[in-house]
Amino acid sequence: MDENLAAIWLTLRLAATVTLVLLLIGTPIAWWLARTRVWFKGAIAAIVALPLVLPPTVLGFYLLLTMGPNGPIGAMTQALGIGTLPFTFWGLVVASCFYSLPFVVQPLQNAFEAIGDRPFEVAATLRAGPWDRFFTVALPLARPGFITAAILGFAHTVGEFGVVLMIGGNIPGVTRVVSVQLYDYVEALDYTQAHWLSGGLLFFSFVVLFSLYTFNRRASTSFGPGG
Amino acid sequence: MTTDSKGAISACFTLRHENFLLDVALSLPAKGVTILYGQSGSGKTTLLRCLAGLAHADTGSLSIDGHHWQGEGVFVPTHQRPIGYVFQEASLLEHLTVADNLRYAQSRAGSENSSSRSLSNQELIELLGIETLMQRKPHQLSGGEKQRVAIARALSSQPRLLLMDEPLASLDAQRKREILPYLEKLRAELEIPIIYVTHSIEELSRLADWVVVLDHGRAVANGSLADVLTALDSPMQQGDAGVVLESTIVSREEQWALMTVGFAGGELLLADNSQPTGTKLRVRIDARDVSLTLSRHQDTSILNALPATVVDVSAGHSQGTVLVKLRLGPKSTAAPDKERQMNAQSGPDRDNGELLLSRITLRSAEHLGLAAGSEVWAQIKSVAVL
Numbered sequence: 001m002d003e004n005l006a007a008i009w010l011t012l013r014l015a016a017t018v019t020l021v022l023l024l025i026g027t028p029i030a031w032w033l034a035r036t037r038v039w040f041k042g043a044i045a046a047i048v049a050l051p052l053v054l055p056p057t058v059l060g061f062y063l064l065l066t067m068g069p070n071g072p073i074g075a076m077t078q079a080l081g082i083g084t085l086p087f088t089f090w091g092l093v094v095a096s097c098f099y100s101l102p103f104v105v106q107p108l109q110n111a112f113e114a115i116g117d118r119p120f121e122v123a124a125t126l127r128a129g130p131w132d133r134f135f136t137v138a139l140p141l142a143r144p145g146f147i148t149a150a151i152l153g154f155a156h157t158v159g160e161f162g163v164v165l166m167i168g169g170n171i172p173g174v175t176r177v178v179s180v181q182l183y184d185y186v187e188a189l190d191y192t193q194a195h196w197l198s199g200g201l202l203f204f205s206f207v208v209l210f211s212l213y214t215f216n217r218r219a220s221t222s223f224g225p226g227g
Numbered sequence: 228m229t230t231d232s233k234g235a236i237s238a239c240f241t242l243r244h245e246n247f248l249l250d251v252a253l254s255l256p257a258k259g260v261t262i263l264y265g266q267s268g269s270g271k272t273t274l275l276r277c278l279a280g281l282a283h284a285d286t287g288s289l290s291i292d293g294h295h296w297q298g299e300g301v302f303v304p305t306h307q308r309p310i311g312y313v314f315q316e317a318s319l320l321e322h323l324t325v326a327d328n329l330r331y332a333q334s335r336a337g338s339e340n341s342s343s344r345s346l347s348n349q350e351l352i353e354l355l356g357i358e359t360l361m362q363r364k365p366h367q368l369s370g371g372e373k374q375r376v377a378i379a380r381a382l383s384s385q386p387r388l389l390l391m392d393e394p395l396a397s398l399d400a401q402r403k404r405e406i407l408p409y410l411e412k413l414r415a416e417l418e419i420p421i422i423y424v425t426h427s428i429e430e431l432s433r434l435a436d437w438v439v440v441l442d443h444g445r446a447v448a449n450g451s452l453a454d455v456l457t458a459l460d461s462p463m464q465q466g467d468a469g470v471v472l473e474s475t476i477v478s479r480e481e482q483w484a485l486m487t488v489g490f491a492g493g494e495l496l497l498a499d500n501s502q503p504t505g506t507k508l509r510v511r512i513d514a515r516d517v518s519l520t521l522s523r524h525q526d527t528s529i530l531n532a533l534p535a536t537v538v539d540v541s542a543g544h545s546q547g548t549v550l551v552k553l554r555l556g557p558k559s560t561a562a563p564d565k566e567r568q569m570n571a572q573s574g575p576d577r578d579n580g581e582l583l584l585s586r587i588t589l590r591s592a593e594h595l596g597l598a599a600g601s602e603v604w605a606q607i608k609s610v611a612v613l
Contacts, residue, residue: 124305125312127335140322
């Protein structure tokens with residue numbers, strides 16, 4: 001049972017870190033994708049969306065190569081004295097960020113696009129400069145998008161398996177997340193433990209999606225007073 | 228047109244957008260209400276957006292009161308222009324209450340721009356009647372309320388130029404009637420110039436001091452309200468030709484429920500609207516409501532017959548009619564000094580009498596032998612108080 005708790009704690013820590021990092025990285029990417037008219041916008045959007053269709057093992061394989069001792073990122077991290085990232089917690093964070101990127105960027109991009117040009121023009125005529133407009137108009141009006149993005153990013157990171165296995169391996173307390181732990185139980189034919197973890201994940205996923213849909217319906221029907 | 232005289236707005240823009248070309252060079256007064264008038268697609272909103280810096284004209288120059296906002300290598304972005312802008316449709320920031328929307332503008336208003344005569348925030352709130360709405364969110368307001376808040380918000384930023392893009396177009400007739408009086412009050416109270424886009428002849432008649440008529444991206448008329456309304460070749464004559472007179476209530480005939488309003492070159496008897504004597508009043512007289520006689524008719528039910536001199540006669544836009552341009556004022560035998568006493572307004576000598584338009588048939592014009600200089604009596608069948 002201690003093993004389970006360790007796996008759950010690691011998974012939550014990983015998902016929370018990834019969500020936070022992705023909100024910080026994903027917001028400017030989503031903002032740029034929502035506002036830009038450059039010709040290579042489509043290419044960038046496709047790259048961001050790739051993890052949606054790519055088998056996680058493909059992504060994991062390439063990340064393993066680039067972050068490994070002979071890869072460019074690996075060479076850089078070694079030069080900085082950090083060592084290599086694969087089979088560490090931060091290696092998992094980096095890999096998961098790539099893997100969950102579209103789940104954060106797309107809701108944000110949709111939310112930013114839904115605002116349209118008008119509120120920004122209004123703010124500009126009221127003397128709000130570009131940064132001012134971003135923080136006082138874009139962020140508050142995209143609030144439902146941020147909540148969706150955070151929930152999807154978190155939940156998707158909790159549920160990943162292929163990338164984790166490729167990058168993190170199976171080191172208890174360091175890279176052995178819930179989905180990998182579950183795999184181990186099934187391999188060992190320990191179905192009782194597997195039931196506990198599977199049931200837990202199933203319940204967790206349902207609760208997350210249920211609260212997401214409930215919130216979104218409320219957010220779209222009314223923008224309550226004083227909210 | 229491109230000289231930068233102080234106290235004036237000089238604007239030149241060329242902007243190509245798909246099949247549309249805006250190409251204007253205008254000099255506008257830096258006070259009062261300038262109406263940009265034209266049908267949809269004539270480029271009036273695009274011109275307004277160029278003035279605000281929301282649209283970036285391919286080539287252009289803009290200077291206001293000696294400040295260059297656009298020109299060779301210069302483009303002051305919208306947020307650095309001391310303007311207020313009222314959009315056609317509701318444009319309140321949805322996540323903020325009415326009070327916070329106003330505060331958004333107030334907190335960013337440059338203090339150096341506030342003119343001594345600008346309205347305080349409290350005065351604005353009262354002027355636009357939004358005291359009771361302050362804690363509401365935009366989705367809890369009616370269309371008319373939203374526009375009133377949007378106008379108050381635009382003025383809260385202490386602008387030196389107010390731009391309004393058909394602020395009434397998205398409202399139904401009832402709401403329009405609700406807001407127009409507020410706009411007239413603003414016109415009277417504000418020191419800053421207002422540039423107002425509309426395709427409504429009523430809004431033009433009630434608000435304009437200066438008029439620019441746009442058609443297919445070009446300015447086809449640019450002048451004072453009276454000049455544009457009375458120019459016989461003006462595009463305004465294609466619709467309902469007529470004039471707008473700025474008058475003052477001078478006296479009342481209570482037993483008949485009538486009042487007399489005076490203006491340069493004459494007086495009119497109108498149904499008493501119970502406003503106090505001395506109130507300024509705009510009236511509109513349509514050309515088709517003015518008939519002409521060579522002598523004064525006493526035996527007529529028509530209340531208002533004014534002496535006038537024909538300035539010009541031109542073929543009307545509909546077949547068989549002519550449009551006659553008249554200058555109101557007593558016959559030249561009257562001494563100028565006496566006239567000066569008779570008239571309530573400043574500069575009331577004969578040459579400054581108001582202009583009037585009359586649409587009559589070609590046959591009548593021939594019959595009366597009308598030509599420039601003819602002395603006539605204009606019989607006015609109806610007057611619309613605006």
